Amino acid sequence: MKTVKICGLQDKAMIDVALDSGAKHLGFVHFEKSPRHVELTALDFLTDYVGMKAMTWVVLAKPELSLLLEIARNASSVQGMQIHGELPIEVVHEVRKIRPDMKFMRAYSVAEENDFPSQEDMNQYDYVLFDAKPKPDDKLPGGNGTSFNWQIMQGFQVDKPWFLAGGLDAGNVDEAILQSGTQMVDVSSGVESAPGVKDADRIREFIAAALN
Template sequence: MTTVAIDRGAPGAVRVKICGLRTAEDVSAAVAAGARYLGFVFFAKSPRHLEIAQARDLAIEVAPGVAKVALVVNATDAELDAICAAAPLDMLQLHGSETPARVAEIRARYGLPVMKAVGVAEAGDLPKIAEYEAVADQILLDAKAPKGTALPGGNGLAFDWQLIADRQWAKPWMLAGGLTPDNVAEAIRLTGARQVDVSSGVESAPGVKDGDRIHAFLAAAR
């Protein structure tokens, strides 16, 4: 199993993932601000979608120590083969309806750590976390997408953080969904999250990252 050093900060520091990066300027801003994870989206319906060649060109310029994450949605083996063969990645983020068995299969096939997204809207969604903990390396808790929405994430919606207040899980987990520079500190305080993920919350338009907002988000998360 491939491992990657991702903790470049002080012990206990909150780690931040900036997702949906599309340009070299996006990547530079995220790294300069102190992001520990960079997310590249491979989902054609998303305004943040990248072609494999674009992601490869961005990823090869990232210095060691910053985890490069491929976000996919119900990807086939053929799609994952192409992505993993071309781009130097450190982690796969599964953001679709992948079953625990499929998560385990992908983890074994590619030898990369796997983060599984779990959509949360109500307390009844939380038991699924344990099912995925058994097979994934990390869990991402995101707001469940509304019915009829084309995107499984990146919708700028938050869930009720009180649902996970004071809860602990065996595997590392990351909080996502509706986070912005204005609310991330409160989200961390309420949930105890040590890792947070942002995409639309640091954009000036869908798919267009804002360097100032990226820096503001990192500062607030600290």
């Protein structure tokens, strides 16, 4: 069954659009360099607004353990942590001492088959995500609007639920699903009219194309 995650949301109006259109996962970025950044107070407010209508994720880049623990304690409606960068399993265990139910998604940046992680590494997490490897001049670890050769995913076995991300939009998501073999897609910049500005029509069009 195909699943859509809309990432980088910042307000209730776009949350409603995403939910009404069929998104089952919603992402909220806490990373100050990102145009999609939300403060922790807003994170708690927005994920509480979503409630149990969708899986809610906080998206973090190379976070310190102290930040993860703060989120675990104070943002009770966050259901999962999506981590870009190293995520030692010891960190997962520390967070789960506070929130045993917290899910973890490890994001991997790929450009070629040599970038694939080991099965042992992936098996430590609840979900994994494959995004395009940032270019040297990119300021963000994800959400840069670039894609990679989706076909390389066809020969790679993933035993965890996994999302495909990177450069997806309503015009190419069906081909991305076909070429990669994924059933789960994640989009951020591909449903925006400007960096960090979500567009309701683009959200609707993307979800309709992905779920078609």
